Amino acid sequence: MALRHNVLLFLCILNPFADALYKQWIPDTNFENATNWDKGSVPCGNDQVVFLAQRKVSVYVETSHTLTGMSLPVDGQLILASGSGFSVREGGDPGCGSGVTAQFKDPESLKWFDPSLWLAATSIDDLHGGTYQFSVHEESVPCQFDDVVFREASSFRVDVSCDHDVLVKSVSVLGKKFTSSSEFSQYLSSDFGRLQFHGSSPVSVSGSSCADITGCICDNSKNRNEICANVKCDPLECKKPLHPVGHCCDVCGAVVDVRFSSNFNFESYRNRLLHLFLSLPKYKTVQMAMSKVSKEQRLLELIPFGSTQEIQVLLLDRETGQDAGNLAESLAREIVKDVHDHGSNIGITSADFQASSGASSSEMAGNSAGVVVGAVLGSLIALGGPLDRGYDNPMFDKPTMMPEVPGLYGTEMVNSVTLTHSGVHFVNPVYDETDFNA
Numbered sequence: 236m237a238l239r240h241n242v243l244l245f246l247c248i249l250n251p252f253a254d255a256l257y258k259q260w261i262p263d264t265n266f267e268n269a270t271n272w273d274k275g276s277v278p279c280g281n282d283q284v285v286f287l288a289q290r291k292v293s294v295y296v297e298t299s300h301t302l303t304g305m306s307l308p309v310d311g312q313l314i315l316a317s318g319s320g321f322s323v324r325e326g327g328d329p330g331c332g333s334g335v336t337a338q339f340k341d342p343e344s345l346k347w348f349d350p351s352l353w354l355a356a357t358s359i360d361d362l363h364g365g366t367y368q369f370s371v372h373e374e375s376v377p378c379q380f381d382d383v384v385f386r387e388a389s390s391f392r393v394d395v396s397c398d399h400d401v402l403v404k405s406v407s408v409l410g411k412k413f414t415s416s417s418e419f420s421q422y423l424s425s426d427f428g429r430l431q432f433h434g435s436s437p438v439s440v441s442g443s444s445c446a447d448i449t450g451c452i453c454d455n456s457k458n459r460n461e462i463c464a465n466v467k468c469d470p471l472e473c474k475k476p477l478h479p480v481g482h483c484c485d486v487c488g489a490v491v492d493v494r495f496s497s498n499f500n501f502e503s504y505r506n507r508l509l510h511l512f513l514s515l516p517k518y519k520t521v522q523m524a525m526s527k528v529s530k531e532q533r534l535l536e537l538i539p540f541g542s543t544q545e546i547q548v549l550l551l552d553r554e555t556g557q558d559a560g561n562l563a564e565s566l567a568r569e570i571v572k573d574v575h576d577h578g579s580n581i582g583i584t585s586a587d588f589q590a591s592s593g594a595s596s597s598e599m600a601g602n603s604a605g606v607v608v609g610a611v612l613g614s615l616i617a618l619g620g621p622l623d624r625g626y627d628n629p630m631f632d633k634p635t636m637m638p639e640v641p642g643l644y645g646t647e648m649v650n651s652v653t654l655t656h657s658g659v660h661f662v663n664p665v666y667d668e669t670d671f672n673a
């Protein structure tokens with residue numbers, strides 16, 4: 236037991252900040268990614284490669300390739316990993332068919348504010364291991380305290396256009412993590428940065444984490460128009476669709492609003508819900524998005540008189556038709572029950588839910604309370620454990636859940652060829668040239 240406490244303490248020191256995620260950009264402009272080619276496959280020895288002349292692009296090349304020829308863009312860059320390159324095979328490539336003209340797809344329209352182009356995770360390990368977090372649309376794109384990750388050994392082109400500056404905690408590009416605003420703006424104006432980032436708004440990094448243990452507001456509501464312009468909402472089949480804060484679409488499911496006090500811990504509560512409820516087989520199809528939101532207070536439901544902060548827990552299931560939202564609703568009832576029983580120990584003062592069936596906790600407090608509580612107790616007993624055992628702290632279970640492994644960000648040696656009007660130029664790796672490691 237003593238040992239376990241030491242482990243927890245150690246992890247708390249390493250990761251004292253709440254409610255921030257790693258957000259990884261999904262698309263890349265890698266030569267080896269078949270989805271980047273109009274023919275759907277990576278060009279081989281008998282093929283002719285074409286980059287659109289007027290398009291700016293930074294292409295990462297990981298291995299060596301044989302081709303019959305290559306048309307280069309006016310302003311572009313090939314980042315050659317060590318050991319990669321291009322050559323022409325005399326007599327053709329027997330494994331390559333008769334040869335086609337393969338065109339590199341245009342990455343120009345991929346937008347920073349498109350929620351479908353990001354993955355979110357609570358740690359780098361989870362990001363690499365494929366354990367992702369679901370978020371409302373506004374929080375699917377990077378928030379002010381998030382670490383933004385562009386995969387190592389890859390390049391990209393992202394359109395950052397909006398009416399505001401874009402601020403994040405850090406940005407990792409080509410295996411190098413930028414946490415200082417001056418270093419990153421220097422990178423943005425380098426041959427690499429200006430081809431990878433384009434659009435009206437500069438991205439800046441603050442290096443600051445969310446220092447509020449009760450969570451931080453994402454602050455992307457100011458970018459709502461840019462974000463929601465990229466989202467297409469599905470038709471809904473439930474009786475009373477909900478409008479979660481920060482989401483672009485109405486949903487079938489349930490929303491739990493949690494009011495908290497100063498000893499509430501956002502990350503612990505997320506872990507509590509994951510371990511106590513979402514890990515149960517019956518809830519395996521339920522997605523949970525938890526966020527701190529600002530809610531307008533209204534007098535008599537009409538006159539606004541200020542705002543309060545709450546924790547919003549959005550629950551969606553993948554059921555359709557008549558069943559849409561039912562599983563989410565039964566989970567919402569369990570979460571509210573948990574707050575009634577244990578809320579005071581975990582810094583929660585009250586919670587209520589609304590479901591797309593029309594049900595809500597006000598109805599639960601009324602005449603059907605006996606039935607509801609009975610059903611909830613029944614399902615809790617079915618867990619097989621004592622009810623008051625608390626929850627498994629995942630930090631105990633996974634001592635490897637470190638926020639970050641220093642070695643991961645070691646700079647890899649990359650060589651670069653810059654293509655311009657006048658020809659092909661080799662440049663030194665940017666880090667050596669401009670001393671970003673200082």
Ligand SMILES: *[C@@H]1O[C@H](CO)[C@@H](O)[C@H](O)[C@H]1NC(C)=O
Pocket residue numbers: 261262263268269270271
């Ligand atoms: C190739 O690109 C697609 C689409 O951008 C992306 O989803 C996929 O992860 C990439 N593949 C690899 C191996 O990185």
